[in-house]
């Protein structure tokens with residue numbers, strides 16, 4: 001992929017790292033080692049790999065440690081300039097100060113986030129959407145105390161939900177990973193010399209003025225803000241997981257049916273109060289999350305075609321599903337559903353959804369979509385379901401299939417278990 005525009009990068013590296021006090025007395029947080037080198041060096045290597053060599057580092061706390069280590073960047077094959085903030089001005093202030101250098105769209109990293117991702121794919125998304133500002137988003141295992149973002153079906157950002165979240169409200173598990181591509185036109189909304197935070201103050205105030213998009217990815221991004229998180233990041237680095245999750249590499253997935261697999265079976269579930277998650281499913285999803293498999297739901301929801309509920313109501317049901325899983329630190333990488341049904345001729349139906357589509361299981365349209373969006377190795381992935389259409393769908397895509405929940409279909413799955421947890425345990429054990 002050849003990019004015409006040469007993109008610059010800004011790294012916000014002024015943070016002190018108060019929760020890592022013992023490590024950050026003599027070095028600023030971005031200089032903490034992951035493996036054998038500072039997080040900041042990992043970031044610079046990643047930028048360089050994608051041809052991004054014009055880098056500005058905004059510093060404040062112990063600036064000289066960073067400047068002495070990286071110098072002008074020559075040793076690292078990049079050009080680095082610095083801006084020292086005398087007084088910390090949130091995340092907006094420093095960027096505003098260097099706006100004369102930012103005449104084209106530019107990348108922003110936070111210096112305390114360990115990440116590895118296919119930046120070409122992110123940049124292509126940003127330009128394809130003609131986005132004024134693109135935020136990298138991901139489901140995480142603590143959405144209840146994360147700043148969350150809402151997107152529409154085109155991935156345009158429609159709302160920011162800052163923590164703390166209102167009790168009893170349901171949110172999609174989409175957290176801000178603090179990696180952005182920003183057009184310079186956003187800079188004119190920042191007041192010079194005023195303390196402000198990009199995600200908390202600036203972005204929400206611009207939603208009705210500029211097009212913000214969310215780039216959703218399952219690649220690795222994690223801040224090292226606490227000793228526990230730093231330990232996890234080091235473990236993931238040493239095992240090679242951080243590099244393996246880059247979108248350039250194919251991933252395996254565990255695809256799951258929804259009703260009767262994740263939540264208790266209800267005939268035509270269409271009201272939010274009918275949704276009840278099965279306890280074993282929460283444990284199962286957590287186990288998937290601990291592995292390197294993606295956790296993806298593939299479900300037929302003809303309740304839309306039958307006009308038993310609207311798309312908005314179904315989305316709210318899925319927000320409840322993600323919120324309840326999130327309360328137990330479990331996350332789904334994606335939910336794909338087919339709203340269609342082929343049988344026409346009922347008075348209450350919604351005609352536009354009464355079609356013979358390509359996405360209704362046992363057809364593989366939704367699997368193909370997931371394959372494309374997550375770069376999935378379908379042949380080495382699994383489908384877990386409780387009905388013939390699930391088993392057939394998995395087989396149609398060349399996957400291994402597991403039936404659960406007193407399966408009484410005609411198809412022959414590769415394996416049979418009583419619930420999702422047992423199925424997932426089997427998959428994870430046999431893939432070791």
Ligand SMILES: [Zn+2]
Nearest residue numbers: 338340357359
């Ligand atoms: Zn469909």
